[in-house]
Amino acid sequence: MANQLVLFQIASVSALIGMTLGWKGVMTRYSGFYDLPTAWSNVFWGILLGGLYASQIHNNIILPNLEFEATQDTVVNPINLILYCLIMSIIVHFLLRRNRVRSGSSQTTSGWALGLAIGGMFAMVVIFAILQWYDFSPILLISILMICLLAPRCEAIITSYQGHLMLMGKKWGAILRATMWRCGYVIMFAYILSAPIGWIFILPVMLIADRAAETWIWESIPKEGKKQLRKIWARQARERKLRKVSPNIATNSQVKESE
Structure with missing residues (x-):
């Protein structure tokens, strides 16, 4: 039990570090030009819903993938992946349609705050899973570091992009595109657990999307x-x-x- 508690604490602290760095990178830069109470409200909803979302992704996507790598018996059902990502995109849509968000046209900044919390919970669950499955090694340490830094930011970029599309009036397009990006994001993070070389494909996409996110937020001001x-x-x-x-x-x- 103590060992499990230590692993959970490591995963939690790692996720919080990633969320903090993601907040400082964008939300601090635009401090004073968005509704801070609304942003914190979205962080609360992100932690609440992100925990449920991450647990379902862990149980139905990540864990079957790890079992498949170990035993070749369990196969991941792609319908589950699409379903969970679609449900999360719809929930995000309704959260960003609230009057307090629309009144200030803060869908992008609210989406960033919401995504950081969702991604932080996702990072915590993924890190906890790999700490349970794999022995400690330098490669594992690098994977944990990359997950804690990139998982919250990836989800923040996706959710901010969804908010940007909503601000442009593309409601269903926002949901469908966000679902597609979430599916790719989950697949890649599940893949790198068994093949760390996958970071080579994630990092360039992250750098390009991160620059685009600055443009989305700037246009919303x-x-x-x-x-x-x-x-x-x-x-x-x-x-x-x-x-x-x-x-x-x-x-x-x-x-x-x-x-």
Whole structure:
């Protein structure tokens, strides 16, 4: 029991690290230009629904895949994969259609927060599964690190993209495309458990999608908000330059005084 508890704690902490880094990467950058209480509300729903979603994916997709690799007996049913991903996409659709989300046109930022929580729960379940199935090794450590960093961000990108399509008025298109991307995301993460070389295919897609996510979120901000953001970023850039220059000025002055 103690051993299981330790494994669960490792999986939980790893998932929280990935969620935190995902939040700092996007939500901190646009802080003040989205409804923070709504974002935290979506984090709550993401943790609640993500736990159920991740447990079903684990029991019906990941676990049968691991058993198939070990015994060649169990076969993964693709209908289960499509069904669970479709249900999750529909639930996300209704969460992002709430009045408090639509009133601020915050489908993309709310989708990012929601996706981080869903992906964090998914990462926790996947990491817990591989810790139970495989012996510790450097490759396992790398896989855990990559899962904790990429799983929350992958789901955040997908959910943010779904919110972006909803903001553009593509309701059913948003659900179907999000379902397709979720299926691919689950398949790839199930595949890398037995073949870590799969990271070579995941990383390029992640880098491309991550850049696109910045564009989706930027487009969701009103024109006045964009002007204010540009001013804030310009001021922050000047402050960073001053902080770099000031130590050099102080050092030069000290040298001159000593002379």
